[in-house]
Amino acid sequence: MTPKDMMVADANAEAMGIPRTSLMENAGRGLSQVISQHKEPCKVTIYAGNGGNGGDGFVAARYLLNMGFEVEVYLLSDPALIKSREASLNWEVLQSINKGTSPLKVEVLKDSAYLHPTSAEVVVDALLGTGVRGNLREPVSTAVDVINQARGLKVAVDMPTGVDPGSGMVDDKAVRADITVTFHKVKVGLNIASVEYVGSIEVCDIGIPLEAELFTGPGDLLRRGRRDEKSHKGQNGKVLVIGGSKEYSGAPALAALAALGGGVDISVVACPQELSPIIRSYSPDLIVHSLSNEFLNPKDTEELIKLSEKFDAVVLGCGIGMEEETALAVNDLVVEIGKPMVIDADALKMLGPGVIPRRIHDTVITPHAGEFYEFSGRTPPQDLQDKMEMVKEVALESESTVLLKGAVDIIAHTDRIKLNRTGNPGMSVGGTGDCLAGLTGALLAQGHGGFEAAFLAAYINGMAGDLAAEEYGYNFSATDLLSYIPRIF
Numbered sequence: 001m002t003p004k005d006m007m008v009a010d011a012n013a014e015a016m017g018i019p020r021t022s023l024m025e026n027a028g029r030g031l032s033q034v035i036s037q038h039k040e041p042c043k044v045t046i047y048a049g050n051g052g053n054g055g056d057g058f059v060a061a062r063y064l065l066n067m068g069f070e071v072e073v074y075l076l077s078d079p080a081l082i083k084s085r086e087a088s089l090n091w092e093v094l095q096s097i098n099k100g101t102s103p104l105k106v107e108v109l110k111d112s113a114y115l116h117p118t119s120a121e122v123v124v125d126a127l128l129g130t131g132v133r134g135n136l137r138e139p140v141s142t143a144v145d146v147i148n149q150a151r152g153l154k155v156a157v158d159m160p161t162g163v164d165p166g167s168g169m170v171d172d173k174a175v176r177a178d179i180t181v182t183f184h185k186v187k188v189g190l191n192i193a194s195v196e197y198v199g200s201i202e203v204c205d206i207g208i209p210l211e212a213e214l215f216t217g218p219g220d221l222l223r224r225g226r227r228d229e230k231s232h233k234g235q236n237g238k239v240l241v242i243g244g245s246k247e248y249s250g251a252p253a254l255a256a257l258a259a260l261g262g263g264v265d266i267s268v269v270a271c272p273q274e275l276s277p278i279i280r281s282y283s284p285d286l287i288v289h290s291l292s293n294e295f296l297n298p299k300d301t302e303e304l305i306k307l308s309e310k311f312d313a314v315v316l317g318c319g320i321g322m323e324e325e326t327a328l329a330v331n332d333l334v335v336e337i338g339k340p341m342v343i344d345a346d347a348l349k350m351l352g353p354g355v356i357p358r359r360i361h362d363t364v365i366t367p368h369a370g371e372f373y374e375f376s377g378r379t380p381p382q383d384l385q386d387k388m389e390m391v392k393e394v395a396l397e398s399e400s401t402v403l404l405k406g407a408v409d410i411i412a413h414t415d416r417i418k419l420n421r422t423g424n425p426g427m428s429v430g431g432t433g434d435c436l437a438g439l440t441g442a443l444l445a446q447g448h449g450g451f452e453a454a455f456l457a458a459y460i461n462g463m464a465g466d467l468a469a470e471e472y473g474y475n476f477s478a479t480d481l482l483s484y485i486p487r488i489f
């Protein structure tokens with residue numbers, strides 16, 4: 001997993017009720033167990049940084065003492081600069097252990113000049129883990145040299161300090177560990193980095209449940225990038241919504257407004273001519289592009305393909321209707337539009353098999369069970385596991401991300417799968433699916449890949465529905481839901 005995946009899993013676990021102190025406790029205890037499996041009680045030196053990695057070291061020190069080890073802990077930072085509450089708490093615990101009765105030495109080394117070689121039989125690198133940024137600064141940098149010069153067994157906590165947890169690259173120098181004890185899952189950088197740094201890898205379970213990764217949670221919002229402080233118009237995404245028909249003028253408008261709630265700078269509805277004054281009248285925030293006729297048809301395709309070039313993502317299908325000519329246009333547009341695309345509602349029923357695989361850009365399809373059947377010819381089974389398998393198969397066959405909407409949304413792409421359980425029975429009201437499609441388009445336009453855009457949109461849309469339900473019970477409309485979307489961000 002990437003460092004970001006780890007941050008998300010951690011935050012989702014916390015939202016599930018598992019305190020960060022428990023995760024750190026499990027990490028430190030796991031680390032001490034690995035050490036005790038390799039060495040009889042002896043002298044251990046722990047070099048600790050001011051982040052969570054150092055915190056794991058503080059916890060391990062406590063367990064090692066209980067096992068009969070002699071422990072010295074060097075904190076390479078001002079204790080006032082310890083980053084997290086859980087690391088601070090564990091630092092305080094070390095202060096309260098009686099140095100007279102326990103073979104423990106704790107020292108603060110703010111300056112590399114005070115670092116000396118260690119003769120300990122085990123040397124622990126608890127300097128930096130997944131929170132490392134940029135080149136190693138002092139005194140951490142010198143501490144890496146001291147660890148590498150030591151003769152004892154070198155144990156790295158989570159990552160050898162100096163190895164980038166995402167890329168596995170070593171810029172200047174890194175700890176050359178004999179063993180790396182990593183938590184929950186192997187970080188991608190460990191798999192890429194040379195074995196001379198990583199040594200042998202031991203994965204330690206710290207009690208993060210499967211659900212913290214399988215289900216979306218508030219931690220997933222950490223996947224969003226920061227908005228550029230000097231943003232100019234258009235930089236945060238432009239979405240084109242193609243939809244609308246005689247019966248359905250609200251659907252494309254809801255999708256376009258949801259895209260604005262999702263943070264894009266520009267959201268345009270392209271709709272049949274006779275609808276455009278109606279859609280314009282809904283909101284001054286919407287830009288409306290008139291097409292030729294009373295329904296989408298092949299006469300419009302060339303114009304739409306050209307228009308789409310100005311956008312970052314396209315949402316196709318909301319309220320588009322079921323005219324035969326519309327189906328012809330939809331089949332062309334899916335293949336010819338060279339942008340990430342969300343395909344929703346009626347458009348899904350019109351696609352011939354194998355049309356989507358001819359696209360080169362990310363595609364997300366957002367069917368409910370009925371549309372899923374019309375698109376794939378398969379009825380989603382009741383059993384969740386079986387349903388997950390089926391969604392995965394359809395995602396593979398259609399070379400797209402499939403977001404099957406339901407009480408539990410299932411989102412699949414290649415071998416990846418996510419479940420989303422935000423939302424409530426009030427969301428069976430018409431239009432909430434259009435909001436979801438528009439939101440997904442917004443996230444695609446902002447650079448998220450199809451899979452991530454889809455599961456984030458499902459989470460956010462459901463959360464917005466849950467806020468609406470808090471206010472109105474289940475008697476809310478899609479317009480009510482819309483107004484809550486920005487709050488979730």
Ligand SMILES: NC(=O)C1=CN([C@@H]2O[C@H](COP(=O)(O)OP(=O)(O)OC[C@H]3O[C@@H](n4cnc5c(N)ncnc54)[C@H](O)[C@@H]3O)[C@@H](O)[C@H]2O)[C@H](O)CC1
Nearest residue numbers: 010023024051052053128129130131132133135136137158
């Ligand atoms: N993710 C989990 O579920 C758990 C993680 N644990 C451990 O915590 C670390 C991640 O903690 P974090 O505080 O985010 O990061 P670091 O410990 O790596 O420290 C960041 C800290 O270090 C300083 N710093 C950053 N870059 C540099 C640099 N180039 N030179 C010098 N100093 C640097 C800066 O002050 C940062 O704030 C994870 O790896 C696990 O070991 C848990 O305890 C268990 C749960």
Ligand SMILES: [K+]
Nearest residue numbers: 125128157159
């Ligand atoms: K480390």
